Amino acid sequence: MQAQEMNSLDINQIKEYLPHRYPLLLVDRVLHWEANKSIVAIKNVTINEEFFNGHFPHKPVMPGVMMIEAMAQTAALLSFLSAGTKPDESSVVYFAGIDNARFKRPVQPGDQLRMEVTLIRAARGIFKYTARATVDGNLAVEAELMCTMRSARDASQPAA
Numbered sequence: 001m002q003a004q005e006m007n008s009l010d011i012n013q014i015k016e017y018l019p020h021r022y023p024l025l026l027v028d029r030v031l032h033w034e035a036n037k038s039i040v041a042i043k044n045v046t047i048n049e050e051f052f053n054g055h056f057p058h059k060p061v062m063p064g065v066m067m068i069e070a071m072a073q074t075a076a077l078l079s080f081l082s083a084g085t086k087p088d089e090s091s092v093v094y095f096a097g098i099d100n101a102r103f104k105r106p107v108q109p110g111d112q113l114r115m116e117v118t119l120i121r122a123a124r125g126i127f128k129y130t131a132r133a134t135v136d137g138n139l140a141v142e143a144e145l146m147c148t149m150r151s152a153r154d155a156s157q158p159a160a
Contacts, residue, residue, distance in 0.1 A: 008032060009077075017080045018073055019087055023050040026070035027115075030077060038118040039078040043070045047109040062107040067141045068098060071131035074115045075145050079127050082119070083149070090151055096126065097146035104139045111135045117145075125149050 009017075009030035018025060026043050033039035045062055052060040076093040080086060087093070107113055113133045120128045125148055132142040 014077065016086055017077050019092065020073060024069070025073070026066065027073050027077065030074075033078060033081055035082040035084075036119055036122070038116065039074055039081070041074045041077065041115045041117075043113040043115065045107055045109055045111045045113060049109075052109065060109050062111075062113075064101075064103050064141065067103075067107060067113065067133055068101060068143060068145075069095075070113060071115050071117060071133055071141070071143065072145055072147065074117045075127065075129045075131060075147050078117055078119065078129070079147055079149060082122075091149060092151075093147050093149050095145070096148045099144040099146075101141070101143035103141050105135065107133075107135055107140050113140065120144070 011028055014027055014030065015021075015025070018027065020026070027041045028044050029042050031040045031042065047060065049062070051063055051066060055061060055063050072095045079093050085091070113135060115131065115133045117129050117131045120130060127147045127149075129145045129147070130142075131145050133140045
């Protein structure tokens, strides 16, 4: 599995692991990943993003919540890749928490958001990550994220 862990994933492979679709799929490519350790992915930010119609038409800026979501999707990818499983009708990864989120610079059309997510710990189906996203090497956002892998049958139950 070591050789596979260093491979990149294209958008078609990403769609096998994430249930999100346009306009909410926010990971375009995985540059590399290592099971139970870390993942690096990118989001190409274009003026065609739905959220730019209203945020803000006179000065388009990627909403902070979308940057956090892109990092959470990257963390979910690492969760599935590390577990060696793909989501199906009976499994889903929920965003369970966020701590210490800090926004350092605006992200706008034409930017490439580089997301670096590192697993801090995994216990009882709850995963905690540090996440940061940069543009041209400059920090745009950082946060600690928590995700949980659940059965879709338990979807009505609280995540944590």
